[in-house]
Structure formats: structure tokens, C-alpha cells
Amino acid sequence: MAKRTAARRAKSSDGVNPRQPCPCGSGKRYKACHGAAGGAADVIVTRPFEGLAAECELVALREFVPSATAPLPLAKPGDRQVTLATVLPMAAAGLVRADGTALVGLQVQTKSGDISRDAARAVNWALTAEPGDALPVVGPAGPEDQVRLQDLLDPHASLDVTLHEDFSWWLPGDVEPTGEVAMSLERANAAIMPTQRLEAEGVVAAYWVDTRDKAHLRWVRPEPEEKLLAAMARLAARGELALGEDSRYVGSFRAHGLLVPVWDLDRERHHREWAEPAAALGRRIDEAVASLDDEALTEAERRAREGLRGRQITVR
Structure with a gap:
């Protein structure tokens, strides 16, 4: 019994309990990840840049x-x-x-x-x-x-x-x-596909991309996937998920642990014309995320969430 208790309390040389989740975010125990011989060279870290403002x-x-x-x-x-x-x-x-x-x-x-x-x-x-x-x-x-x-x-x-x-x-x-x-x-x-970074207050990692057939907005969002989906579903149920006329939400892809929503945009409009609409949409998303703490999704919003989830793919 004493040996088992000591083993449970044992920690690695860098102070991490081998039975606890690995700090790298892989989801595995430390002893099977970075605490293993070889340093988890084959472990896939699904969110490699987590913890950085960038x-x-x-x-x-x-x-x-x-x-x-x-x-x-x-x-x-x-x-x-x-x-x-x-x-x-x-x-x-x-x-x-x-x-x-x-x-x-x-x-x-x-x-x-x-x-x-x-x-x-x-x-x-x-x-x-x-x-x-x-x-x-x-x-x-x-x-x-x-x-x-x-x-x-x-x-x-x-x-x-x-x-x-x-x-x-x-x-x-x-x-x-x-x-x-x-x-x-x-x-x-x-x-190269022509690409421009949208510059507006509160807009980070949002890029206008000209694929030559159409233009897109690809926006890497920091929120946890389920919370972001719920907030977007709330907006979709209200008809507020687009950036205004000549735009429509088309889906999202996952990349390195984050969700990247994508919108089709009118290719004839200059990329700078989408900066303020993106800022306004960002504020609506922020407000919808905050509202989730107080208000559960309605039936219409839950249906919208399932529709959004059906338009997701995983890139990395």
C-alpha cells in the first residue's frame, strides 16, 4: 500500500505528476506523452499555439x-x-x-x-x-x-x-x-492567391482571399469551438451571420484546434470595404458569446447550430 501511495504521489523530474494530463494539451497523460522516453515525438498536439496571444x-x-x-x-x-x-x-x-x-x-x-x-x-x-x-x-x-x-x-x-x-x-x-x-x-x-488582411478595431486574423472565381473572408476565431458554434447559431437564427449584402456564410474548417469560419463575398468590392462590416460582425459574435452564460439556445437556434455543424471540415 505504501509503495502504491508513493507511486501515486510521485512526480516527474520537472514537477509534473505522470498521471495528470500532459501540459502540452495532447489529451494524454504526461507519462504517455512528454514524460515518455523520446519526448512524445509522435504525439499530435491538436492546438500547438495555445497560450500565445498570436x-x-x-x-x-x-x-x-x-x-x-x-x-x-x-x-x-x-x-x-x-x-x-x-x-x-x-x-x-x-x-x-x-x-x-x-x-x-x-x-x-x-x-x-x-x-x-x-x-x-x-x-x-x-x-x-x-x-x-x-x-x-x-x-x-x-x-x-x-x-x-x-x-x-x-x-x-x-x-x-x-x-x-x-x-x-x-x-x-x-x-x-x-x-x-x-x-x-x-x-x-x-x-499565390491575392490575400489581404482586414484592418479594423477588434478584427484579428481575418483575411480577404481572392480565389479568382470568388472572394472569401477566412477568419480564425479564438473561442472554443462549441461556444463559437452556439454563438454563430444564435446569429444565424436571427439572420445576422452575414457581413451584410453581397455576402453569405458558407461553412468553416478546423485548423490546429481553432475554428475558421468562411464567408463568400462580392468579388467586385474592394477588400477595404469589408473591414467595418467584419468589425460589426465581430461585435455581434462577442455579444452572442457573452449571452450564452445567461440564455440557453432556443429550439430554432439549436437547429441552426446543427446546420452550421454540418458545414465543417477538419484541415489540421
Whole structure:
């Protein structure tokens, strides 16, 4: 009995009870996740950027923003600034230019189930790599290598995102691309769908995207999925889920633990014309979320919720 009691009270070397849920958010016990030999290299972390104020922007940059950069708000700034990029030449995980400029790619091949950990390893590499070095891919992590973005970034800082029309920023100054870099640049530019970030008070991680057939608003939302669905259902039952005329809600997809609602928009209207309607919709969503604490969904709202749930897909 004494041995069993001691085992129940035992904690790992980093102070986590092995029987408790792993702090990484995988849903597994710590002893079967990051407390296991190998450091949970194969465990899928469904919400890798949780806990960061920049979570929604990170999801957008990882999944659907084509060409963008953002300086990383490191918790302990050093002599070298690291810039996050959606895509780097040859889909590299990181590179340091000859002038010492360091970049880390987010849309890269991953070797584990934790994108945050892979990105953090690329950031640490970029902080110490020599000018001219490149990191093609982040390899598997060992049990001692468990640093994540949450350990490196200021958790309260947002991202200052700059969108680019193409990938010409890959090369500094007047450098002309050659060889594989030129081919990679040409392919990347050909695949770009025009994308703009909506700028309005209270609007975060909302992107206008021109697919050439139609325009969309893709908006990464921070709320838990069920709460957001209930709030949207309340608006849908009132006919208030659109952004006004020439728009309609078409569905949502899940990406890295968050829900991304999507609206069809009139392609003839300038993207700036949708900023204020998005802000107004955001306020309606916030009010509907707050109302859920006091008012249960009506029968009509529950039917609307089931309709919304039927138009969901999971991307990541």
C-alpha cells in the first residue's frame, strides 16, 4: 500500500505528476506523452499555439496566408532579430542571409506532431547559425529537446504581419535568382492567391482571399469551438451571420484546434470595404458569446447550430 501511495504521489523530474494530463494539451497523460522516453515525438498536439496571444495569426500564417512575414516577439531579445515567414525558398525551415538577417519558415514539412516545438527548434537554430547557412528541415527531437514557441515568445505580444504580393522578398536588394531558387520562386509566385488582411478595431486574423472565381473572408476565431458554434447559431437564427449584402456564410474548417469560419463575398468590392462590416460582425459574435452564460439556445437556434455543424471540415 505504501509503495502504491508513493507511486501515486510521485512526480516527474520537472514537477509534473505522470498521471495528470500532459501540459502540452495532447489529451494524454504526461507519462504517455512528454514524460515518455523520446519526448512524445509522435504525439499530435491538436492546438500547438495555445497560450500565445498570436495564436490566431500563427494558424492563419501556417494554413492559408501565401506570402507574409512578421518579426517574432522573443521573450528574451538578443543581438539577432528572427523573422517568421510563411514560406522560404525551397520550403526551408530556416535561413540566415549573408547580412545576418534570420528567417524561419512556418509552412514546412514537420517531423513530429508538435508544430510549435518544430518551429521553436528552427528559431533556436536561426539565433546561432552562421550567415549563409540554411536549415532544410527540422529533424526529430530528442527527449531533452522539448522547447516550444511558448517558451521563446512573449505570450502577450501580437504579430506585426506584413503581406507581400509575391515572394521577391526572398532575395535581398537587386540579387537575381538562379538555379533551383529561381524555379522555386517562379512556382511559388504562380500559386499565390491575392490575400489581404482586414484592418479594423477588434478584427484579428481575418483575411480577404481572392480565389479568382470568388472572394472569401477566412477568419480564425479564438473561442472554443462549441461556444463559437452556439454563438454563430444564435446569429444565424436571427439572420445576422452575414457581413451584410453581397455576402453569405458558407461553412468553416478546423485548423490546429481553432475554428475558421468562411464567408463568400462580392468579388467586385474592394477588400477595404469589408473591414467595418467584419468589425460589426465581430461585435455581434462577442455579444452572442457573452449571452450564452445567461440564455440557453432556443429550439430554432439549436437547429441552426446543427446546420452550421454540418458545414465543417477538419484541415489540421
